[in-house]
Amino acid sequence: MEMNIALLPGDGIGPEVIAQAVKVVKAVGKKFGHTIHFEEAPVGATAIDLIGDPYPDSTHDVCLRADAVLFGAIGDPKYDNDPKAKVRPEQGLLRMRQKLGLFANVRPTFTFPSLIHKSPLKIERVEGVDFVFFRELTGGVYFGEPRGRNEQGTKAFDTNVYSKEEITRLARMGFEAAQKRRKLLTCVDKANVLATSRLWRETVQELAPEYPDVKVEYEFVDAVAMRLIQWPKAYDVLITENLFGDILTDEASVISGSMGLMPSASLGTVNKLFEPIHGSYPQAAGKDIANPLATVLSAAMMFDYAFGLKAEAQAITDVVNKSLAEGVVTEDIAEGGKAYKTSEVGDWLAANV
Amino acid sequence: MEMNIALLPGDGIGPEVIAQAVKVVKAVGKKFGHTIHFEEAPVGATAIDLIGDPYPDSTHDVCLRADAVLFGAIGDPKYDNDPKAKVRPEQGLLRMRQKLGLFANVRPTFTFPSLIHKSPLKIERVEGVDFVFFRELTGGVYFGEPRGRNEQGTKAFDTNVYSKEEITRLARMGFEAAQKRRKLLTCVDKANVLATSRLWRETVQELAPEYPDVKVEYEFVDAVAMRLIQWPKAYDVLITENLFGDILTDEASVISGSMGLMPSASLGTVNKLFEPIHGSYPQAAGKDIANPLATVLSAAMMFDYAFGLKAEAQAITDVVNKSLAEGVVTEDIAEGGKAYKTSEVGDWLAANV
Numbered sequence: 043m044e045m046n047i048a049l050l051p052g053d054g055i056g057p058e059v060i061a062q063a064v065k066v067v068k069a070v071g072k073k074f075g076h077t078i079h080f081e082e083a084p085v086g087a088t089a090i091d092l093i094g095d096p097y098p099d100s101t102h103d104v105c106l107r108a109d110a111v112l113f114g115a116i117g118d119p120k121y122d123n124d125p126k127a128k129v130r131p132e133q134g135l136l137r138m139r140q141k142l143g144l145f146a147n148v149r150p151t152f153t154f155p156s157l158i159h160k161s162p163l164k165i166e167r168v169e170g171v172d173f174v175f176f177r178e179l180t181g182g183v184y185f186g187e188p189r190g191r192n193e194q195g196t197k198a199f200d201t202n203v204y205s206k207e208e209i210t211r212l213a214r215m216g217f218e219a220a221q222k223r224r225k226l227l228t229c230v231d232k233a234n235v236l237a238t239s240r241l242w243r244e245t246v247q248e249l250a251p252e253y254p255d256v257k258v259e260y261e262f263v264d265a266v267a268m269r270l271i272q273w274p275k276a277y278d279v280l281i282t283e284n285l286f287g288d289i290l291t292d293e294a295s296v297i298s299g300s301m302g303l304m305p306s307a308s309l310g311t312v313n314k315l316f317e318p319i320h321g322s323y324p325q326a327a328g329k330d331i332a333n334p335l336a337t338v339l340s341a342a343m344m345f346d347y348a349f350g351l352k353a354e355a356q357a358i359t360d361v362v363n364k365s366l367a368e369g370v371v372t373e374d375i376a377e378g379g380k381a382y383k384t385s386e387v388g389d390w391l392a393a394n395v
Numbered sequence: 396m397e398m399n400i401a402l403l404p405g406d407g408i409g410p411e412v413i414a415q416a417v418k419v420v421k422a423v424g425k426k427f428g429h430t431i432h433f434e435e436a437p438v439g440a441t442a443i444d445l446i447g448d449p450y451p452d453s454t455h456d457v458c459l460r461a462d463a464v465l466f467g468a469i470g471d472p473k474y475d476n477d478p479k480a481k482v483r484p485e486q487g488l489l490r491m492r493q494k495l496g497l498f499a500n501v502r503p504t505f506t507f508p509s510l511i512h513k514s515p516l517k518i519e520r521v522e523g524v525d526f527v528f529f530r531e532l533t534g535g536v537y538f539g540e541p542r543g544r545n546e547q548g549t550k551a552f553d554t555n556v557y558s559k560e561e562i563t564r565l566a567r568m569g570f571e572a573a574q575k576r577r578k579l580l581t582c583v584d585k586a587n588v589l590a591t592s593r594l595w596r597e598t599v600q601e602l603a604p605e606y607p608d609v610k611v612e613y614e615f616v617d618a619v620a621m622r623l624i625q626w627p628k629a630y631d632v633l634i635t636e637n638l639f640g641d642i643l644t645d646e647a648s649v650i651s652g653s654m655g656l657m658p659s660a661s662l663g664t665v666n667k668l669f670e671p672i673h674g675s676y677p678q679a680a681g682k683d684i685a686n687p688l689a690t691v692l693s694a695a696m697m698f699d700y701a702f703g704l705k706a707e708a709q710a711i712t713d714v715v716n717k718s719l720a721e722g723v724v725t726e727d728i729a730e731g732g733k734a735y736k737t738s739e740v741g742d743w744l745a746a747n748v
């Protein structure tokens with residue numbers, strides 16, 4: 043197969059971890075006989091510094107030309123804590139999601155047996171956890187209008203808005219995923235307070251009869267925030283709106299003890315983007331110590347979700363498991379064993395794929 | 396002192412746990428020489444069934460007449476999962492908060508050594524946890540207008556709105572609490588996305604110089620959702636808006652392993668309400684098995700926050716600790732030991748105060 047992959051390394055440790063994923067993707071391409079083209083483009087603070095825009099048109103063009111986007115991370119401390127900053131790296135991220143139509147953020151939570159002891163939760167609560175969030179990513183309060191201030195600047199407002207259509211396309215992805223998994227779908231909302239949540243619940247209730255093999259549960263976001271920690275194994279597929287998804291997927295990410303390894307996909311009808319869930323981790327940037335596994339596993343998701351190539355995805359998952367078993371890992375998970383450099387882990391993975 | 400206390404037992408186990416708190420409050424009154432008058436009024440599903448309104452005017456009048464309100468719980472499954480229900484118990488709760496001006500929800504999280512092993516978290520993460528949330532309770536997306544649907548019903552919207560004034564009064568409570576505690580204030584927002592959050596951050600930044608002894612940190616809500624589970628001991632006082640507070644305080648409630656014991660206060664300029672954080676738990680209603688300790692500890696908060704009577708509050712905390720030490724507890728925390736009835740625990744506490 044011929045594949046065009048856009049590389050958006052972004053800020054902080056982004057470039058370093060993307061570089062390792064590229065090594066692994068190339069090795070997989072060689073092994074399975076694919077021709078893979080890469081095209082790189084700036085995003086985030088890096089793009090602000092270069093071009094004055096966190097998601098420049100030129101970067102958007104690169105993404106449009108590509109079959110899939112591999113994304114690193116964005117965010118730079120110099121833009122934090124300044125509520126009046128005019129351009130923010132995050133705006134680039136949001137604009138990118140919207141312009142590429144990436145309406146579904148897929149965030150799996152699963153465990154690596156060799157890392158489970160790092161979980162803040164007791165092992166018996168975590169062992170075997172396996173659920174996936176489908177977070178709506180291009181709607182809700184992130185994009186709703188009006189938003190801003192009154193004239194005197196003494197009042198601020200945001201608008202949360204959802205259409206039945208937006209809810210339907212996200213919910214269908216959740217239903218379909220549930221059909222291929224343990225057949226349980228949890229719709230997370232705040233229908234006891236929010237008009238948008240009532241539309242979510244109503245829409246999901248209307249769709250449910252089309253998926254008779256899927257059991258649907260409705261839970262309030264505050265209850266899920268508790269139960270995710272108490273009984274994470276109770277969940278299979280969860281669907282939710284943008285802001286709830288932002289909070290809950292991050293909460294979920296600490297459960298397995300392997301946050302530094304968790305990949306994600308952001309899917310649209312046409313475009314597809316893959317990225318580690320960890321951030322730009324500026325303290326570690328440039329030191330060749332960042333853990334590249336989440337990005338490498340995001341590349342695995344890419345082979346599966348963007349190209350339907352499951353064997354290639356599995357080959358990556360396998361080599362990651364092998365690196366964990368043999369202790370070829372970065373310092374964050376080395377635990378007294380030898381700590382390999384980011385680039386060394388990438389080289390090892392590429393050589394062993 | 397002469398005190399007028401409004402009792403709003405509400406739904407489910409509400410009446411049973413309130414009854415125990417009343418026993419304890421009476422015993423404290425007797426011991427310390429206070430004259431305490433109680434006036435009871437319906438709220439929630441109970442009030443809908445009786446009067447057709449989850450927060451009737453007659454109940455509001457009872458609250459206005461009182462120096463403090465002791466609240467049980469509201470919510471009845473017959474009103475759940477019906478997105479089109481016209482009257483909902485929760486509406487009563489929200490109307491009550493607004494009409495009584497209860498703008499600050501105070502939710503402490505602390506541990507009971509004898510229960511800490513019930514935490515889903517590892518003991519070393521939880522031991523000594525001691526933080527308190529100040530959740531804004533009468534603003535934000537819970538009350539913002541416009542909210543509703545478009546004409547065809549295919550689009551729904553909610554409005555999040557905050558004024559500088561609303562933020563200021565809540566933030567000042569947080570600053571003052573921090574001054575009396577470990578002097579760390581965390582402002583939780585989503586300032587990288589929301590206009591309201593930027594006003595929160597800006598307002599808190601403006602107030603900070605008035606409290607030079609308090610260290611202020613600003614964290615995004617998604618980061619706090621993680622760090623609460625990873626490093627709960629890192630927090631002291633947290634302030635946040637209504638919806639974030641709803642989610643995070645519930646998440647926080649599972650940390651200590653003593654959710655069934657956690658009290659709360661909802662404070663206004665004039666009115667003050669105290670309630671357990673657990674819900675109406677309809678499955679247990681009428682069985683005399685519900686744990687009354689959260690309501691009893693809410694009564695302790697009442698003596699402290701509503702009347703400034705710290706010795707009385709301490710007397711209640713002490714007798715609760717004694718009941719835990721001597722195993723005079725309900726089945727949820729009996730763990731193989733004798734399980735006492737709700738009413739028996741109440742009698743014991745009142746007798747031993």
Ligand SMILES: CC(C)[C@H](C(=O)O)[C@@H](O)C(=O)O
Nearest residue numbers: 132133135136288587588617
């Ligand atoms: C950086 C921020 C705007 C973003 C979001 O809130 O969506 C991030 O938290 C995420 O989840 O990808």
Ligand SMILES: CC(C)[C@H](C(=O)O)[C@@H](O)C(=O)O
Nearest residue numbers: 234235264485486488489641
């Ligand atoms: C019942 C519901 C409306 C309420 C809220 O969201 O405020 C509850 O979750 C709470 O936290 O007291």
